[in-house]
Every structure is written in C-alpha cells, then in structure tokens.
Amino acid sequence: MASNPPAPEAPYAPAQPPTETFGYGGHRTDEGPWEEWNPTAESIRPARGKHRVAKQRGGGFARSSTVLGVGVIAAVSAGGMASANTGKAPVSISVPDLPNLADLPDLPGVGSLISDDKPAQEAAPALSSFGSEAAVDTKESVADAGEALRSRIMAQAESQQTQVEVKAAAAAAKAKADAVVKAEKEAEAKAAAAKKKAAEEAAAKVEAARLAELAKQYTLPTSSYTITSTFGQAGSLWSSGYHTGLDFAAPTGTLIKAVHTGAITEAGWAGAYGYRTILTLDDGTEIWFCHQSSISVSVGQKVATGDVIGRVGATGNVTGAHLHLEVHANGNAEGIDPAAWLRSKGLNP
Known part of the structure; x- marks a missing residue:
C-alpha cells in the first residue's frame, strides 16, 4: 500500500x-x-496483508x-x-x-x-428482555407440546381401556348366553331322562301286570327243588359238551306238573334222557320232562296248567335224582334257556 x-x-x-x-x-x-x-508515512503504520473486516458480534x-x-x-x-x-x-x-x-x-x-x-450501557436490557420473552415463549411452546402429548396418551389409554371393557362385556355376555344354553340343554336332558324313566316305569308296570296274569296260567314244574345245573354249562358229563337244559334236583318221587295248558306229544323211554314226557303248547313250544321215575300221562292227552304228568327219578345218564327240563321253541332242536323262558312267563326258578 x-x-x-x-x-x-x-x-x-x-x-x-x-x-x-x-x-x-x-x-x-x-x-x-x-x-x-x-x-x-511516519505517523501512520502501513497495513500489511489483506484488509480484514472484524466480525460483528453481540450488540450489533x-x-x-x-x-x-x-x-x-x-x-x-x-x-x-x-x-x-x-x-x-x-x-x-x-x-x-x-x-x-x-x-x-x-x-x-x-x-x-x-x-x-x-449511557450506552443501558441499551442491553432491551435485548435481554427480548431473549427473556423468547425463552418464555419457548417454555410455553414446550409446555403446550407436552400437554398435547399427555392428552394424546390419555386419550389412547382411555380408548384401550374402553376396548378392554367392551371385550370383557362381550365375553361376559357370551359366557352368560353359553350358560343359559347349557342350562337349557341340561334341563332338556333331565326332562328327557325323567320322561324316559317314567315311560320305562310305566312299561315295567304293564309288563308286571302281564306277567302276573301269565303267572296265573303258568307254573313251575316241581317244588322242593334245588337248581344244580344251568343251560349252556360246559362239562364232560354231557355228550354235546355242554348242558342243554335246567336241572331241578329233588327227591325221587317228587311230583312233576304241566307248566301250561297243552297236549302230550311223547311219553316213554328216550335213552340218555331216561323216561321222558314232551308237552306241546298251543304256540308250538315243546317242554321236555326227562329222567322221570314214572310217567302219569299218555300221548295225545290234553292237560292244564298244574296237572301232574310224572315223578322225579334218576333214569338214563344221571348222577342223582333230578328233573332235566328243556324248552324247544319254534321247532328249535338245540333248545333255549329254560330259566329265561320261565322268567318271560312271570316265573322265577
């Protein structure tokens, strides 16, 4: 320069x-x-380097x-x-x-x-007050933002709580409805069971009355007896391998009676059965009386319930005195359980 x-x-x-x-x-x-x-030039110090402008600082x-x-x-x-x-x-x-x-x-x-x-020093408070007002505005803005966030969180919490309450109410209503349906079903089941039981009891009464009437028409084949062998019992004593009738053990000479009204279709010796009498009922059912010591009826004779047709004995293939009773229904050669048949007629052997 x-x-x-x-x-x-x-x-x-x-x-x-x-x-x-x-x-x-x-x-x-x-x-x-x-x-x-x-x-x-002597009184002014020359400037060196580039001219620089001082940066403006606070208090511009x-x-x-x-x-x-x-x-x-x-x-x-x-x-x-x-x-x-x-x-x-x-x-x-x-x-x-x-x-x-x-x-x-x-x-x-x-x-x-x-x-x-x-003085010039008193100019600073204007800027300070401006900064204070800005700080106050900033604090108020932050407070407003915080309050807005808090309000939003509270609203969300209330919404979630409402949803929970609605779900709980729906679950309670469903549980109540299920309980009502279950109670109704249980009541219906109980009513049906009671109705069924009542029907069964009524049917049992009718059957008991029917059997009582039949019992007047049917009778057991002998008295003072003991059941010693039942139908279907297995053993080597029987040629078929099992017992085909019902044995009434009684002293020799005990009376044998007709169980129901019918006709004598057979009376005589029958090998392993000893002396046998066959009574054919009106429905075609055959009643076999075996191992008799004596026979009191003849073929073709009509008998009524309780008529004497023979006496207990030990003839044929036996180990002691007893009445071997067989029942052949509807022409069944092998026979059926005599005890079940007697019960169906109201009799308990």
Whole structure:
C-alpha cells in the first residue's frame, strides 16, 4: 500500500469560527481553535496483508450506531481539513434534519448511544428482555407440546381401556348366553331322562301286570327243588359238551306238573334222557320232562296248567335224582334257556 505524500504547507492563520452553522447546534464557543494535522508515512503504520473486516458480534445494533456516529464526525473533520489544505474558504455543508434515533422503536439501543441523558450501557436490557420473552415463549411452546402429548396418551389409554371393557362385556355376555344354553340343554336332558324313566316305569308296570296274569296260567314244574345245573354249562358229563337244559334236583318221587295248558306229544323211554314226557303248547313250544321215575300221562292227552304228568327219578345218564327240563321253541332242536323262558312267563326258578 502506497504511503501518503506530505501535504504542502499552508500559511498559518488563526482559526476563525465558521460563519455558517454546522451539525446539530451551530458553533460552540468551547471548540477550537484547530491546528492542521496532516498524516504522513511516519505517523501512520502501513497495513500489511489483506484488509480484514472484524466480525460483528453481540450488540450489533449498538456497534452500528457507534460506527455511524464516528463516520459522521470523520466526514466533518475531513471536510474541514480539505478546506484548510486548499486554502480556500470553507464550504458550507448542510446536513438534513435527522430524526431522533432514540425514539425509533425498530432500532433498540441506538437512541441511548447518542442521547445525552442515558449511557450506552443501558441499551442491553432491551435485548435481554427480548431473549427473556423468547425463552418464555419457548417454555410455553414446550409446555403446550407436552400437554398435547399427555392428552394424546390419555386419550389412547382411555380408548384401550374402553376396548378392554367392551371385550370383557362381550365375553361376559357370551359366557352368560353359553350358560343359559347349557342350562337349557341340561334341563332338556333331565326332562328327557325323567320322561324316559317314567315311560320305562310305566312299561315295567304293564309288563308286571302281564306277567302276573301269565303267572296265573303258568307254573313251575316241581317244588322242593334245588337248581344244580344251568343251560349252556360246559362239562364232560354231557355228550354235546355242554348242558342243554335246567336241572331241578329233588327227591325221587317228587311230583312233576304241566307248566301250561297243552297236549302230550311223547311219553316213554328216550335213552340218555331216561323216561321222558314232551308237552306241546298251543304256540308250538315243546317242554321236555326227562329222567322221570314214572310217567302219569299218555300221548295225545290234553292237560292244564298244574296237572301232574310224572315223578322225579334218576333214569338214563344221571348222577342223582333230578328233573332235566328243556324248552324247544319254534321247532328249535338245540333248545333255549329254560330259566329265561320261565322268567318271560312271570316265573322265577
């Protein structure tokens, strides 16, 4: 950067007050006289490197106001020096009326820098109050956001609780309905069982009455007896390998009676059966009376229930005196259980 050349010397002249007003209040008696000052290369330290502009930091409004004031004073001083150096009469500089910067609301802190009543240090509270208001607004915003989140969480919790209550109510209603259906089914089952039992009891009564009437028509073949062998009993004593009748053990000579009304179709010796009498009933059922000691009827004779047809003996293939009774229904050669048949007629052997 080139240094400034020395300015030409001018004849000394005592400073005179300007004839025209300048600045804010006109000429002041406590100012001047001024002496000329010309900066030289020796008095000004040359700048090295690139020009740098200081970064603006906090309090930007106050610094800008200060720079503005310094710029105005420097411009006025430069005009005065230019007038002195040229030796010409000072030129009147007219500055338009500026508004009172202290009254400008958009520039906080500027009025306090140029005002005579307040120091510049009092400009800071305006920014502090602005920051405080911003902090308060931020806190209020955070509080509002927190309250909104809390409200949303509470609403979600209430919704979930409502859903749980609805499901519980539905489950309870379903359980109640199931219980009602189950109770109805149980009642129906009990009613059906009771009805069935009543029907069975009624049928049993009817059957008992029928058997009572039959018992009047049927009778056991002998008395004072003991059952010694039953139908179907297995053993080597019988040629077929099992017993084909019902044995009534009784003393020899015990009376044998017709169990029901019928006709004598056989009476005589029958080999292993000894003396045998066959009574054929009206429905075709044959009653065999075997091992008799004697026979009291003849073939073709009609007998009634309880008529004597012979006596207990031990003839044929026997081990002792007894009546061997067989029942052949519907022409069945092998026979059926005589005890079951007697029970069906109301008799208990």
